[in-house]
Amino acid sequence: MSEITLVPLHISSIIIRLDDSSNKKVDFAELKFDSQRQEIRRNFEQDKDLSANFDPAIAVTTERASLSVHCQYRAVGMIPRKTIVKFSLYTKDILSKTVDHDGQREYRTTEGKITVIISLSQLQSTSSDVLQICPRFRLLVIGKTGVGKSTLIKQAFGIKGVYVEKHKRGEADIDKEFIxxxxxRFVLHDSQGFEASDNSRLNIAKDFIDRRRKMSKLQDQIHAIWLCLSIPHADGRLLESGVEKFLNLRKEILGDIPIIVAFTKFDEFVDKLELDAMESDEYDETALEALKIDTLNKLCIQPLKEAAGTDILHTVVSTKEDYESTIRQLIDLTTTNVEKYVTSEAALTMMIAQRVDIGLKVKASIAIGKKRYWRGIGSSMNFTGFTMLDCLSVIHKDIIDVWNFVDSRHLASDQFKALMLKDLDNADLPHTGEAFDFGLSVVSKITAILASLAGPLAPIVVSVAAGVVLIKWVYDTYQRTNIVLQRIMTYIVDLTCVMQILFLLASTGPISPRVIKIAVKAYEEAGKSTVHSEIQSHVSVTRSGGDDALEEIVRLINDHSIKAEDVQALRAKIKLPVGLQVDEEW
Incomplete structure (x- = not known):
């Protein structure tokens, strides 16, 4: 992942205003930044000011820009002469000297009798910047009908249905986008398998990949390919001749596009070996595990390497309940190689799109935070001139965007923000008094909350102010103080922990106020006090203007993370009642 992104200066308008006593007349102006040039000309001759509005706002990512104002100087009895007044615009100065004017953030600077007024748009979320470059992860899945593509996609991306096999034999349209x-956050292209007697499908796939590789925008390119192959029986053949040809030519066809071979229906392969072992009266657990490895190597891995080379990526996959780890392995292998060979933005979008690996969600939250707003929190130029609500809201958006829940409108609501702001300054909260494992502690609290309800549809009661307006300090302007540092650090860790609990409760379902309140209440009772007290201790000991605050945030998130391999077992311990997704009053 890229280490850091400078916060762009988003300019929404520029006004160039002459003093009434000036003898100059402004003809036009030039704004130069990032090797770009934006010309500003008068809309109407009679306009006194020279102005321009920018929609979308201009993003200036360099430390310095320049504005050249081209004028005519007129003195009585003299021929008009041209002159240029230059303004050096430093991002640091603009951010530190902006003021609120009628709800608009403005920066003013004057040279002689010319005043330049620059209006800035609101804080831009890092997740939005990433998703503007790569709004969807674009995946090509190749495999014969019946190999298990549909079920694999449904589980990996947490959806109810996908239509990769709802076409007649031989009529798959590889150009069709399935969204x-x-x-x-993902778009799918489907290609049927390459049969020995038909080269047309292989040629169609080659042409499609070639066209996509030549597209200039990352969002239009193929980011990864999954080649799905059923594990054959003992006397079966893994690769059709068309697939062998594709693999032989993969580097020429694909370039840097990662391809992962997924050996599907791994559960059937394991069941068959275990059944044969039990029937032979020679059942031995250690010997059986060795047999699985040897047989898989003989049937799949060796034939694959002979056709594609030893560096071909591969993994086994099953969509059965007890084999969720195999899907996580496929997702992780894909993400790692997309980051290595494509771009970090495409890898982040894959982490956002997938809904099976809680660890990758946490990793993506940290990666996006590190790009911008989590760095140098205590002395950040990013937040200068903004209210605390502005600062926390952009952090809030970055985090909930990563978790990519179905129907997440409630997560963006003021009511949810009010829940997260509640007790933000308070470290005097109840402690669990038990050996700490965040996942187990959360599950025990969820179980207790549900057991205490009068009925399955009884409302969840969480005390919360009517709205964030009641918390006065959120409307204060950001200041470089310890209490501000403490609040931002606490908000980041709290929200990330609540997102993990929501992943346990409703990773693929709508997020209702009822589910949110259960998650918030469980966190309050499971780990909130520890987080708050540790952050307050950290801030009181050191003035964390640098990245020591970032390191502490990451440490606390990691200490309060639910392990991906534990998610399935933890979910099994929670007996979720009916009506969990039903909306109720906050």
């Missing part, structure tokens, strides 16, 4: 309304 699920339940998860808009």
């Amino acid at each position: 699920s309304p339940e998860n808009e």
Whole structure:
């Protein structure tokens, strides 16, 4: 992942205003930044000011920009002469000297009798910047009908249905984009397998990949390919001749596009070996594990390497309940190689799109935070001139965007923000008094909360102010103080922990106020006090203007992380009642 992104200066308008006593007349102006040039000309001759509005706002990412104002100087009895007044615009100065004017953030600077007024747009979320470059992870899945593509996609991306096999034999349209309304962060292309007697499918796939590779925008390119192959029986063949040809030519066809071979229906392979072992009266656990490895190597891995080379990526996959770890392995292998060979933005979008690995969600939250707003929190130029609500809201958006829940409108609501702001300054909260494992502690609290309800549809009661307006300090301007540092650090860790609990409760379902309140209440009773007290201790000991605050945030998140391999077992311990997704009053 890229280490840091400078916060762009988002300019929404520029006004160039002459003093009434000036003998100059402004003809036009030039704004130069990032090797770009923006010309500003008069809309109407009679306009006194020279102005321009920018929609979308201009993003200036360099430390310095320049504005050249081209004028005519007129003195009585003299021929008009041209002159240029230059303004050096430093991002640091603009951010530190902006003021609120009628709800608009403005920066003013004057040279002689010319005043320049620059209006700035609101804080831009890092997640939005990433998703603007790569709004969807674009995946090509190749495999014969019946190999298990549909079920694999449904589980990996947490959707109810995908139509990769709803076409007649031989009629798959590889150019068709499959986008699920339940998860808009990935787009799927489907290619049927390459049969020995038909080269047309292989040629169609080659042409499609070639066209996509030549597209200039990352969002239009193929980011990864999954080649799905069923594990054959003992006397079966793994690769059709068409697939062998594709693999032989993969580096020429694909370039740097990662391809992962997924050996599907691994559960059937394991069941068959275990059944044969039990029937032979020679059942031995250690010997059986060795047999699985040897047989898989003989049937799949060796034939694959002979056709594609030893560096071909591969993994086994099963969509059965007890084999969720195999899907996580496929997702992790894909993400790692997309980051290595494509771009970090595509890898982040894959982490956002997938809904099976809680660890990758936490990793993506940290990666996006490190790009911008989590760095140098205590002395940040990013937040200068903004209110605390502005600062926390952009951090809030970055985090909830990563978790990519179905129907997440409630997570963006003022009511949810009010829940997260409650007790933000308070470290005097109840402690669990038990050996700490965040996942187990959370599950025990959820179980207790649900057991205490009068009925399955009884409302969850969480005390919360009517709205964030009641918390006065959120409307204060950001200041470089310890209490501000403490609040931002606490908000980041609290929200990340609540997102993990929501992943346990409703990773693929709508997020209702009822689910949110259960998650918030469980966190309050499971780990909130520890987080708050440790942050307060950290801030009181050291003035964390640098990245020591970032290191502490990451440490606390890691200490309060639910392990991906534990998610399935933890979910099994929670007996979720009916009506969990039903909306109720906050």
